[in-house]
Amino acid sequence: MSQLTLRPAETGDGGRDARRPGPRPGRLRRSLTPYLYLLPTVLLLVALMVLPIVMVIGYSLMDNVITTRNSESVGLDNYVEVVTDPVFHTAIRNTLYFTGVSVLAHLVLGLAFALLLNSAFVGRWAKALFRMIYVLPWLFTIAIVAVLWRLLLNPNGVVNYLLDVAGFIDGNVEWLADPDTALHAVTFINIWCGYPFFMISLLAGLQGIPKDLYEAARVDGASAVKQFWHVTIPQLKPIIISMALLDFIWTTQQFALIWMTTGGGPINVTEMLSTFTYKLAFSKYEFSMASTSAVIILVLSMVLAFFYVRHQRVRD
Amino acid sequence: MDLPNVRRRGLKRTGVYAGLVLGALFAGLPVLWMALSSFKSNSEIFEYPPRLITDNFSLDAYTTILTDPAKLRFFLNSYVIGLSVVVLTLVVAIFAAYAFSRYDFPLKRVLNVVVISVQAVPPITLLIPYFGLMVTLGLYNTYPGLILTYLVFTLPYAIIMMTGYFNTLPKELDEAVKVDGAGxxxxxxxxxxxxxxxxxxxxxxxxFMIAWNEFLFALTLTRTEDMRTVPIGIQLLMGQHSYEWNEMMAMSVLGCVPILLLFLFFQRFFIGGMSAGAVKI
Incomplete structure (x- = not known):
């Protein structure tokens, strides 16, 4: 809908839309045309989105699917079992911590870097150079990020060396293998590789703030800090909210990073909803239980998506 | 300008640059360490104290990887799958975006919301039924299996972006052609x-980036080593008997080269796309 209301304003002559052709013989064909264009998309989404979701819901109500031929319906038994599983509770807690801290840190770092890059003191070339460096972590495949940080955080690795020399730690810390540090370590890695997505959008947002808003604030005698809180933040708020929601949705789904750094261990301290579900299916071959867990994750994600779509609507 | 003001400006400037450099160290040092480690011999990776550049600076790790057909195969797989996904996504998305941008139809609003919200469907939810579906359809451990899977993740974003792009083009452009009798x-x-x-x-x-980076489905929907993609190849290196860290780093460098080059050459498009996608989905 937004497109239609936005377009005339952008092209600068909304009035001419009235020139549309009126009813004529080809009308039925014309009204079918858009559906024809959307046919491949709809087919793909039905076959690879709707059907699988129906299947997974079906699996979650059955017993021993995939592994045996004659599985029978067990109603909501699987749900009761998953919801009362203490490991599932741990996974929810870990996912919330991992996601919450990551999103917050992505926002803070992304905003800080965007503000630095947008500063009037920074020349064009310096800006391009630093922007390139800042985007780097985001350009790496999660598999590479995982391997890289396993090297850096190795007990004999360079991070331990630097922290030891600086006097922060004593001896070698096994960041990813120690139950006390593993969750913080994977969260840190996720922070490192995720903030550029915020940064780029916020930078674009900063450049879109009208200069006269700052002028007016300065005339009123507002300090730089006041300008930040009363001009910059309110102007960026719509972007911040949609980025945060998107990031929240995506981070709760993170699998590769956990799988390749800790595998959910040691003793479940980094178990996330995604690794919990994956292990149920492909380590324990309990596909029904895994489907149940997958459906629960789907419902939680849809709640988040609802807020996201509603927010986008409001913005339009 | 009076003197205190000049000094305050100077201070601010120094502060901004100090912040920039700190940020660059945070973002760039790990990457630099990865690149330099790929030139070390495996015994020097954990030498004490660590050095950026060691005595045996060599390309051995790269030679090992680039002469191993099994590892080159990971790259071939990733390129074939990535490029196929790009072509198919663009074709399907262009048609869909055209419908959303140029036509008004009863189901438009509903379909639009569907396209936006399927982005939030967690991959893990689809994983188990996909496993079953792909085995049933004979697409398990094949290119088409992965390509179809990735289309579902790339299409929504592509449609939203292209619709936005078409919307910025005046409707008079295509109306003019239609007046000339073209369809x-x-x-x-x-x-x-x-x-x-x-x-x-x-x-x-x-x-391309989504397809190149995907891990979960590449891990689950392929079985044999000759069908694995780069991210899985890197994981396989890690699982082998001993850790060949220099080879893993060399493989990582090679694995991020395509994305890095694409980004360097098309930075403007990349950033435009990223921010456009986020600013006005």
Whole structure:
């Protein structure tokens, strides 16, 4: 809908839309045309989105699917079992911590870097150079990020060396293998590789703030800090909210990073909803239980998506 | 300007640059360490105290990887799958975006919301039924299996982006062609698509990146080593008997080269696409 209301304003002559052709013989064909264009998309989404979701819901109500031929319906038994599983509770807690801290840190770092890059003191070339460096972590495949940080955080690795020399730690810390540090370590890695997505959008947002808003604030005698809180933040708020929601949705789904750094261990301290579900299916071959867990994750994600779509609507 | 003011400006300037450099160290040092480690011998990786550049600076790790057909195969797989996904995504998305941008129809609002919200469906939810589906359809451990899977993740974003892009092009452009008697298809392919190249490039880049980086489905929907993609190849290196860290780093460097090059050459499109996608989905 937004497109239609936005377009005339952008092209600068909304009035001419009235020139549309009126009813004529080809009308039925014309009204079918858009559906024809959307046919491949709809087919793909039905076959690879709707059907699988129906299947997974079906699996979650059955017993021993995939592994045996004659599985029978067990109603909501699987749900009761998953919801009362203490490991599932741990996974929810870990996912919330991992996601919450990551999103917050992505926002803070992304905003800080965007503000630095947008500063009037920074020349064009310096800006391009630093922007390139800042985007780097985001350009790496999660598999590479995982391997890289396993090297850096190795007990004999360079991070331990630097922290030891600086006097922060004593001896070698096994960041990813120690139950006390593993969750913080994977969260840190996720922070490192995720903030550029915020940064780029916020930078674009900063450049879109009208200069006269700052002028007016300065005339009123507002300090730089006041300008930040009363001009910059309110102007960026719509972007911040949609980025945060998107990031929240995506981070709760993170699998590769956990799988390749800790595998959910040691003793479940980094178990996330995604690794919990994956292990149920492909380590324990309990596909029904895994489907149940997958459906629960789907419902939680849809709640988040609802807020996201509603927010986008409001913005339009 | 009076003196205190000049000094305050100087201080601010120093502060900004100090912040920039700190940030660059945070973002760049790990990457630099990875690149330099790929030139070390495996015994020097954990030498004490660590050094950026060691005595045996060599390309051995790269030679090992680039002469191993099994590892080259990972790259071939990733390129074939990535490029196929880009082409298919663009074609399907162009049609869908054309419908959303140029037509008004009863189900438009519903379909639009569907396209936006399927982005939030967690991959893990689809994983188990996909496993069953792909085995049933004989697509398990094949290129088409992974390509179809990735289309589902790239299409929504591509459609949203392309719709946004088409919306910025005046409707008069295609109306003019239609007045000359051409059909909507001609208007789309002769007029809209050629002038949408910047939009297509940024969507294509993003699509390639998603396909190149995907891990969960590549892990689950392939079985034999000759069907594995680069991310899984890196994981396999890690699982082998001993840790060949220099080879893993060399493989990582090689694995991020395509994305890095694409980003360098098309930075403007990339950033335009990323921010456009986020700012006005």
């Amino acid at each position: 909507p298809l001609t208007a789309l392919w002769r007029i809209l698509v050629p002038i949408s190249v910047p939009g297509l490039v940024s969507v294509g880049l993003y699509t």
